[in-house]
Structures are given as C-alpha cells and as structure tokens.
Amino acid sequence: MPTTTATITLATSDMADNSFSVSNTSTLYNAGNDTGISETTGLGRKKVASASNVVLLDGGLTSGIAADVTADKSAKVYIKNHNLRGDGSKFVNILLAAVEIGRLYGGDWMFIPWCAASGKDIEFTASDATETTLEYTCFYE
C-alpha cells in the first residue's frame, strides 16, 4: 500500500522569549489500521468570482470521483487560498455543512481530517466577489 506523509512545522523566533518550533510527520493510514491511504481526488484548483456559498467537496456522494469519501473513515483534506494577501481584509470562510470553521486569508492553508458523511460538505464563501483561487486535495480510503 502507498505511503503518504504529511509534515507540519510551526516556528517563531520572536513571539516568546525563546524560539518556538514544533514539527510532526503523520503517515496517512486507513481508519483503525496501518494500511496506507490509497486514493486521492488529485490536486484541484477552483476559481470563483462570487461572494455566494460554494461547495468545494461534496460529502456522502453516491457516484462520481469522490463517491468513496464516506463517514467514519480516514479522509484528509488540504486547502490553500492562492490569492495574494493584499491588505488582509479579504478571505474565504471555510464551512463544514453550515458551520463556519475559520478564515483562510490569501496565502493561508489548512489540513484537516474530514467526516465526509452525507451533508457534511466542505464549503467556502469569499468575503467579496473578486476572484478567489483555491487549491485543494483529498486523500481517502
């Protein structure tokens, strides 16, 4: 089975009296065992020029390329806002179903597990109608 890893490093040299750095590498396994995740949606790129709500990843599909991304399994989602940061007033709200998780400003990324049950779509809403470009991928079993 494939071996896919996700590594994060958080670092600051001036937030506290001493430098702070934490790093972790996770191997992406199927739920409850050490078999590597073997499927992915591939890397996607989506442009939207609207402040309306948009479904990025549709949970609980019964057909189509992401149909096997289902609840109680081990799906991982990466999303990056490819816009420039600008003055920091523009962002996209990332939502799970109708619940807002947080804001991705230009250049920000996120990596989360995803309970991809029916209705648990990952959605986004841009803070204004200027063009927003998101890059995303989902690894799943």
Next chain:
Amino acid sequence: MATTTATITLSSADLLSDNLSLSATMNMYQHNTTATGLDEMRYHRLVIPTGTQFDLIQDSTALSEDASYVYIVNKNTDVTDYVKISINAEEIGRLYAGDWLFMPWDNDLTDEASVTDQTGNDSSIEIEAFTHEHIIEFALFHNGETLQTSADS
C-alpha cells in the same frame, strides 16, 4: 510583531505514478493587516479520557471575527485510537494516533466567555476520545483573549 510560520509538506513516492511532493508556507497575520503577525499563543498537552465530549478550546468574544489558527496532534500510538474533533456539534473528522490538523478558527459564535462553559451553541473546538484515553497536544495562535476576572480578587 511576531513572525510565525506554518509549513506543510505532503509527499508520497508510490501513491501516484510519479512522486507527489507539495509544500506550502504561510505567515500567521492579524486580520485587516498587510503583514502584522499574530503575537499571542497557547500550547497545551493534556490527557483526554474516553466517554465525554469536552471543549478543547473555549470560545471567547476576543477571538471572534479575527484570524486564529489551531494545531492539534494525537500523540497516541495504537492505530485503533482516535478522537473526534467537532465544532458547534458538527464533526470535522477523526484524528487517529499520530495524526495532526492545522486549521483557521474564526470563533464565529460566542455564547458565553467562560472557562466553565462546556455547552451551548458556540464555536468552541470540541474533542471526544474513543478506545483509550488520549494524549493530545494543541496550539492556538491568536490575537486577543478574554481574560476572566479572578473570583477571589
């Protein structure tokens, strides 16, 4: 203001027909600023018992409508162990042993800024452990905090 970076690398030599290697680095900036870094953080390590959903990171008015970022890692090693991470009763997903997440957090809904508030229609980040108790580490990078008045002041 502080400069704090978050870097992710996703890689696999055998998931696809060619190597997968994706890397991204971001700075954690305050809302409505060009490049002013967040200058507050918490880092916790704690044991989560099974059977109860807890507020891992409590909502607060000071964290609302701003840029905050959350990192959570499951330090257990048994591959059957997992925690459910939720927000406002919506399960985000399961962190299995060794898994981590990094996400923005807006604290969109705040019903009560209290360290004892573990219920309600709020944006607290919730956690529930399954199979065994879990060792969890989490970090919150933020801008502002609602401080609690000392009860015996």
